[in-house]
Amino acid sequence: MTAGGEVREKMGARNRKVSGFFCSPYHTRSAAGMGRCFGGRPVPDHHTCRRQGRGGEESMQLGSRNVSMMDVRRSILTCKRTVNTAHSMSMLSPQRSLRQSALAPLAQSSASAWEPSGMTLSTPWRIMIPPLIDTDIAFIALRLLIPLMVAGGLLLLVSVLPVRAADDSDVHRLDEIVVTATRSAARSFDVAAPVAVVDEKRLAETAPASAADALDEVPGVSLVRGGSWEAHPVIRGLGGSRVLVLYDGDREVNLWSGRAPLTPFIDVGSIARIEVVKGPASALYGTDALGGVINIITKEVDFADSDTWRFENTVNGRYASVDEGWFGRYELAAGGKGFGFRLGLSGRDANNYEDGNGDEVNNSHFENRNLDFKALHNIADNHRLTAAVRVNEIDDMGVPQKDPTAPFSHFDHFDTGSYKLGYEGRELGLFDEIQARLFYVDQDRAFAGYLPSPSQPVYTLKTNDIETSAAGASLQLTVTPGAAQQLIGGFELVREDSDSDETQVIHRNKDDSIAKRLTFQPVPDAERVHFGIFAQDEITIGNRLTLIAGGRYDYFTADADDVTFTDERFDGKSKLTSTTASINRFSDESDSAATFNLGLVYALTEHLHLTGTVGSGFRAPDIFERYSTRGGGVIYIGDPNLDPEYSYNFDAGIKASYARFRGGIDGFYNRVDDYIDTVRQAESFISGVPTYKYTNVQDAELYGFDGAAEVLLTANLTLFGTVAYVVGEDRDSGDRLSNIPPLNGTLGARWEAAAGDRLTYWFEAAGEFFDRQDHPAPGESETAGYATANLRTGLRMPALGPLHDVMLALNVENLFDKYYRSHLRLGQSDFIPEPGCNVITSLRFSF
Template identity: 25%
Template structure:
């Protein structure tokens, strides 16, 4: 059975070792090849069950929402290094640059990363871009060897998850403990061809299995990765794409006291370093600015069945610390920031009157932000919520999902978030779906505080007059699955009141040193069309295409919303039965035109660009696969097309990988 989003992922201590070169790859490759005799047959494809859209297991065709599932097979077929890489080509998902040094975030349907809730086995991943400022720190803490699948729900799920889920949810679901021991190891290393840095290595491993028959199980995974910084082509003394060094590990124990009841306890630990060569707010001195990032999470969960009722309970504490340092005493580091979250959530699901599946649940969440700019050095906000959901099978082929969540927040009082969604199967191949939902997003402690000011490459000021965002969201879609041909088409519209945004108020034409203030845009709208097509052709050829058209408007100022590409698309061609046992794949990503704004009415138009990637895989032995590839085959760099991009993609990159899976 497919893993549930309620399953907990193992967490554990991390090693203090930090390799700094690719020389270790030879030893790792030799160790993997030695494991060939113990390698198992590839894992069979799992049923298309999803859980994120309802908290209950549903067939993908029955899910009340626009859901994309990135399977274990998909992850094995592409050289994705982390969750960010894995989701960036999904329909409706766009990647946006958010400042200097190549940092990027994931957006869904024109709503930025602050509106996209990231979950790890159903538990919230600390939304660091809200607190550290435009960051992508949440995607590289679990090795992909430990991931069973990734579920992406596009559209609001505030009716289940509250704030942060106004744009959608990404749920990373790890591999459960099975009846037998199994594991996976993956190594990857590569070099850029332009001599300006950007070299990379990664080692990820996971193992799980029973310790005491079916009563006690263990999971453990670890990740070590490094990407060197890339020098700016026009000025090699500065950094174009920042470097990063990641160490992370997870571990958990699962205990089954009696059949039908399971308790799991675990922990996550990780540290990451980011660094770049930069100038001081647009002038000398040139110096190295580094961030040390620390993440931990401790959790306990219970899953059980009492008669026809299913019960789930989670309790976990998450902490994220960020510390900046510089190598020049003339440049002061930015202020250290710490975020602590304590969360308890749970729900009960019970079938009622044959055709109703009712879920009732609640959540308590307390956030504490430590920052010297806040009064007393810290501030705390808590949130209490109750929700109810009814999955009503009106007919055998007609399912209506109704939901409502009530949130009570310290600063803004109560919020209600309703949802209604209808799924109708016209036959075994055709499905119609559509619905309405409301979403909301509350400003963070930092955004509200008039004392708060962050001074880094750019500066941000708090604004006590901010209001919560509210959205009304509509979608209507159709899908066809004929086995060898599958296609979807979805129309969507989001009407947003008081959209939170950043307004540049000083030094807006400077490369660094811009000053932003948090504001509300009274009225905004994002609407568009999502489409996908998958074809299974003769001789093992598979073709997949995704295309999204987006019209994102600031209705108050009658102009396009900044940083939202007009169109995005992806194409993937895979040939699994090529000669000599090879499995080549070609992928392309298209990012359409977008706009940015400076002071006053200044507008910057950014051109479109396309990235092309190629990789080929080959089975060396049972369960062991070798891969070669090149990313950004045409060496495309948006920053060279326009200085106004403010971010870049890594240039042409050659890599090799080796993966082993065994029982």
């Protein structure tokens, strides 16, 4: 203890379960038990926290006071503290009741008493080991030597270390703090909407290649992929632009990122956690949130509140056997005296992956570079400025084709730049919190492909370039009239634009002569402007009931230039013989929508909550659907007169949070009116080519359930499982909707123990199953069910010589090298199988 009677304990963002409330990363605790949070305000510390070493298991003891989950909820609401995200950051109020003072250690605790998994109930664990069949000795050595050395080292270490059981006496589990479900900090246990979180600990343990891979364990979330890298999520049967993906709470959605939002536009090494809200959220977030919201939250800036400048370096590496993929990241965090920044540099290089039969999937490679930078400046106790830059350059991303012999099919660049400024203020007269943000994101993608025809003696050389951008501004205000009420309101303004060019040249196989050339703009020079204003009131009634009511109004305008589609024909000597042109004429359009949400949480007991929501959602047609003119063998054209999609959702669930059991299950019904799809037209747009048009075709309904649970059998052994089921139907015809995942789930066990204060280690085994999809949509085929087995193991060490926060992990996915296809790749199911056995090793350390 220093002369001033103060002890500093590291509470870095990566070690905080209840991350942030903007406590200093170097939290100062005085001899009298007083802590100082951001802004210098004292936080009484009436209870003690127990930690099992830096970076390891953490727990919190409440002493003689038995604090209910509802009390924690109120404490968070009243004190106006928030997590370290771009969505929400607040300072502690100087006035505090005795109850709030007693709860202060809860808000400061970085983890719960029992945390064998380090993740939320909705993220199951999977485990795997390396394939042992290969005829090339050198390749076997490359593929297996590193994983076997890692595994041998882990076994050697844990075999000589004593096992220490977790102490679960007289402790309470504190659920994750989330911000996406209500636009403010709240425990996931206390929010009405179904929420899942993939936290930083889980991301480090599983070492996913992308944000899409990280979501693979969340019940109710499925993925539609084009190869390994281009992906879009499906939540409860709704996918594509019906799921809104946010980056640090901002709508960085432009034309293409909205269509495949989980393409690796962001380095997974920069992500702190991913929050998933299942079900319509348009009352808070506007268009595209029909199926739900995925908020990818990046790591916060450390050390800004330190009295002196501090620096920390972090190195992260990963190797995957299935595609011989390498990943490396260097990160520098620095700050002090009110200023801080985080800088990350990374690169990834992956070859084509192998399927379960050992065959290489052509054009499934990937290569990119990434730079991300975040900075903040505390200009005063209650005022903060933030800035962020992210530059992601995908230099080569393969796109698998039906003919596996296609010489090339790839994006030779797919570059993204994101630039942000923000202001956050606290205790400004009437307003407890003000958040203002500006952002700009641009993307430039260029595709080149050699595409053999499956039925004709020709091949196509296709090139296109699509440029898109989005600029936005938002303001959010928070007012807390009393300890039991919180009001949030604000507005968003986003402008999107696009431009593109495409050329397709069809050559004859026999002599490579030109047969036909098509030139057009797949999307025109177009823009869409979106304005939304929203408000939400949350009030706690008595000790058991919390009600949430919210509403939003959105207004859209869209405009595009006319597009000319040109078809040129050539004779056997590549001489031009005819030219045909057709003009697709577009018009200005506008849409508006009002949406609402009503939610409740009823505390049956301190550990058991009933939840329910009733709400509406909507999705305005995007630029593709209104203004596209694209294709080759088939033409797709947009319709400016499309109506928005509307949905009405009902959700009911139960959540449990006990010392040895945690879980929840939700049932849902979602009705979608004016569902948009493509329909073949009687007349061809040009040259007799089959033509499909975007149309409001049907009224749909989706219903089902999803849930997850984990049970602590012993101090070290946890069982866990998830399940998800959804049915999607056309309400008029009774036909099933396309791209609906079958019944699926996971079941597994995890052993985690501490060996003194030196390290924590874990072993995890799980199986993932997908039932047969025997109710396909028209035009789809039935797909077989499948199951895969996975293994995970690793260790964490708080210190190792000059290093700290060391983590070594070994994961084996698809343990038995099973060959299978996903139903959600149905359009490609005859030529894109899933990856085979994949051995993943990862290492992370700081210094």
